[in-house]
Amino acid sequence: MQLIITIxxxxxxxxxxxxDVTGTVGVDHWHTDAEPVRYLDNYRPLSEPxxxxxxxxxxxxxxxxxxxxxxxxxxxxGRFSRNGGGYLSRADLDWRFNLHAGVRIGMxxxxxxxxxxxxxxxxxxxxxxxxxxxxLNAMATGAAGVQLYGTAVAGAWLIDGLAGVYxxxxxxxxxxxxxxxLATDGxxxxxxxxxxxxxxxxxxxxxxxxxxxxxxEQQSGRWNINTHTVYVAAEAPLAPWLSxxxxxxxxxxxxxxxxxxxxxxxxxxxxxxPAPQHxxxxxxxxxxxxxxxxxxxxxxxxxxSITWRWDAxxxxxxxxxxxxxxxxxxxxxxxxxxxxxxxxx
Amino acid sequence: MTRSLAAMCLMACAxxxxxxxxxCSADTSERxxxxxxxxxxxxxxxxxxxxxxxxxxSNYDIRQAFLGYPVLIxxxxxxxxxxPPDDPLTRIAFVExxxxxxxxxxxxxxxxxxxxxxxIAPNAAAAVAKVARNAPAVTYDGIYYGQEGVRTCx
Numbered sequence: 001m002q003l004i005i006t007i008x009x010x011x012x013x014x015x016x017x018x019x020d021v022t023g024t025v026g027v028d029h030w031h032t033d034a035e036p037v038r039y040l041d042n043y044r045p046l047s048e049p050x051x052x053x054x055x056x057x058x059x060x061x062x063x064x065x066x067x068x069x070x071x072x073x074x075x076x077x078g079r080f081s082r083n084g085g086g087y088l089s090r091a092d093l094d095w096r097f098n099l100h101a102g103v104r105i106g107m108x109x110x111x112x113x114x115x116x117x118x119x120x121x122x123x124x125x126x127x128x129x130x131x132x133x134x135x136l137n138a139m140a141t142g143a144a145g146v147q148l149y150g151t152a153v154a155g156a157w158l159i160d161g162l163a164g165v166y167x168x169x170x171x172x173x174x175x176x177x178x179x180x181x182l183a184t185d186g187x188x189x190x191x192x193x194x195x196x197x198x199x200x201x202x203x204x205x206x207x208x209x210x211x212x213x214x215x216x217e218q219q220s221g222r223w224n225i226n227t228h229t230v231y232v233a234a235e236a237p238l239a240p241w242l243s244x245x246x247x248x249x250x251x252x253x254x255x256x257x258x259x260x261x262x263x264x265x266x267x268x269x270x271x272x273x274p275a276p277q278h279x280x281x282x283x284x285x286x287x288x289x290x291x292x293x294x295x296x297x298x299x300x301x302x303x304x305s306i307t308w309r310w311d312a313x314x315x316x317x318x319x320x321x322x323x324x325x326x327x328x329x330x331x332x333x334x335x336x337x338x339x340x341x342x343x344x345x
Numbered sequence: 346m347t348r349s350l351a352a353m354c355l356m357a358c359a360x361x362x363x364x365x366x367x368x369c370s371a372d373t374s375e376r377x378x379x380x381x382x383x384x385x386x387x388x389x390x391x392x393x394x395x396x397x398x399x400x401x402x403s404n405y406d407i408r409q410a411f412l413g414y415p416v417l418i419x420x421x422x423x424x425x426x427x428x429p430p431d432d433p434l435t436r437i438a439f440v441e442x443x444x445x446x447x448x449x450x451x452x453x454x455x456x457x458x459x460x461x462x463x464x465i466a467p468n469a470a471a472a473v474a475k476v477a478r479n480a481p482a483v484t485y486d487g488i489y490y491g492q493e494g495v496r497t498c499x
Contacts, residue, residue, distance in 0.1 A: 020479075022464070060455075064422065064462075071415045071422060073460070094460060099414055102459075117455040151413070151459045158412065158448075160458040198458050202412075205447025237447035240431065273431050311429075317467050 023059035024119030026342030033334045056081035058118040060090070070097040079118060084134075088171075089142060101150040107171045109142035110194050111162055112211040114233045114247065122309040124323045124338045127283030128267040129301065130231075130249045135177050136265070136287075139213050139229050139249075143168035143192060158200040166192040178217060179225040179253040180261055180289070189218035205237040224256040245269040258294035263287070279309040303327040317344040365438040366489045368473060369402050369498040370480030402498045407483055408442045413452055413461025424482035425463045426472045427453065434469065438485040 030052050060077035077090035092106030115131035116123070130136045145166030152159055168190045176183055196211040211231040218224050233247035246268045253261040269283040287301045307323040321340040326333070402416075406423060410416045416423040428435045430450035439449050453463040466472035469486045476482040477494025489497050 020462075062462075066417060066422070071417075075460070096415055111456070111458050114454075114456045120454065149459055153412065158452075162458040196458055200448055200451055202444045202448045205445045205451055207448075207451050235451070237445070240436070240446070243447065276431060311467070313468065317471075 019061050019063050021059065021061045022345065023057065024342050024344045025055075025057045026119065026340055027053065027055040028124055028338060028340045029053045030336050030338045032336040051083050054082040054084075056084075056118065070095060070102070072096075100152050101148070104147040104149070105145075107142065107144050108147055108164065108166070110139055110164065110166070110192075110213055111142075111147075111196055112139040112194055112213045112229065112231050113249075114207075114209055114235070114245075115140040119319075119342055119344060122271060122279040122281040122307050122321065123283075123305070124307070124321050124340045125305075125325065127269060127285045127303065127305045127325075128247060128249070128265055129285060129287040129303075130251075130265045135182055136180055136251075136263075138177055138180075138215070139211075139231065142166070143190075144171035145192070153202075156202050158202055160196075160198045160200075162194075162196045164194045166194070168192065178219050178223075179215070179227040179255075180251055180263055181225075183219060185220040187217060187219055188221045189216065189224075191216045205235075205243075207235045209233045222256075225253055226255075227251065227253040241273045243271045245271065260292040261290070262292070263289045277311045277313050279311075280307070281309075282306050299330050301327060301329045318342070319344070365434055365441070365485040365487060367402075367404075367407055367438075367483060367485050367498040368476060368489060368492070368495040370476050370482050371494050371496045402481070402483060404441075404499070407498065408444075410483060411439070411442060411444060411449060411452070411463060413459055413463065418481040421481055424476075424479050425461075426466055426475050426482055426484040427463060428466060428469060428472055428485070432468075434485060434487055 032052070056079065058077075058079045060075065062073055062075040064071055064073040066072075073094040073096075075090055075092055075094065076088070078086065078088045080086040088107055090107055090109055092104045092108050094102060094104045096102035113131065115126055115128065115137070126132045131140050143166040145164050147162055147164035149160065149162040151161075169187055178184070178187075192213065192215045194211065194213040196209065198207065198209045200207045209231070213229040213231075215227040215229075216224075217227070228251070230250045231247065233245070235243065235245045237243040247265075249265040251261070251263040265285065265287045267283060267285040269281060271279065271281045273279055283305045285303050285305070289299045289301075291297045303325055305323060305325040307321060309319060309321045312318040312320075319340075319342050321338075321342070323338040323340075324335065325338070326335040402418070402423065406416045407425075410423045410425040411427070427438075427449055430446040435446045435449065439446050449463070450465075451457070452461050453465050464475060466475055466484070469484075472484040473486060473492045473495050476484045477492075483498060484495075486492070489495075
């Protein structure tokens, strides 16, 4: 925690013109059925109010300096939204001690998934449940820790690797989840580790990602859960106007109170660029959640989404996105129509 | 006069249709450039030599920058600014580097495992403005006609 505060303080001392600041500001509005579509971005437990309109801001600031031992970069990033509140997604020091390797320390994104950052991509709410739902998207977030990364070009392939160890209780951003479940009390132990490998074919843009994230959590000093998440994704541009994405996420969790969880998210996505500044995407996603032992329940959530994004061809960097998602949750159907206006800077 | 203008326009159009021009910041401070061989492995500044004010960035440096490798120019490293992947200039420029526009867009995403610091500008004018403000930096355009704050890289 003190390291994170130190990084924040150091960035505040840097002259404004030496900071590299990027971000996106926007507002989302969702029109849904009386019961919001489950697993949609705006869906909240009954204890929290449902807010169809949510302004948000996503900002990143970084400053790099050369040292005799390699470039050193400090980065801070955070997001605030009316529905999600404010949180720090990143505050770290990155030391690139070699052309091919470096180390990061601080508050770090896990970098397990290829979930897009706010403002990126054609979606308001990502079609994959593990990217958007607040009890499943742990791997799309991060925690205090240390990461070692490496990169190299082998023939036509760019290969990146990353290994990390994390201690989420250190950064003070208390977790609302307990494995793939909602937390009901504070954590007394939370230890995580992850591995990620990414390969990119430079002449074509074909990209493959495989990741593993393990979590050992304890709640209230006695309830334990061990969660293993395996993520595999592929992206293939077939033509300048057409690309395909697919991902599979397997989550298995074992507890010491007789509950075992097996879940799988499968998502496929087709992205088209029918004209300059226009992006059209269609996605299908299925999330299957099985409880065994103490609770034998099963849930299947299937959703189909279509979205259209228009980027204004001006220096203002405005974008307009419209998205329709229909979902079936164990037979209960619902739909949501979303609209987003955003500006990047 | 009219014939001269027409000839200049034809030359400009020909240049735009077939190639891109790499544009670097026009910062005129004296720089020390790292002597860099293709098999260099160190990112930190090594012994170099003081160059005249018109420092140059090689095609090797440009490719390294867009692959996300730190390219040290003086006391700062080279910022790579690209146009959107579906811009025709992007496709032409990255063919020269042996990288597809789609791969370049993937390199610029925040979900990557390695931070590459590549920036995406909405159009050529915005890219040139960013390069002019953030020396040393590099981008590309269809033609160099004396845009403020930039010059050809090599």
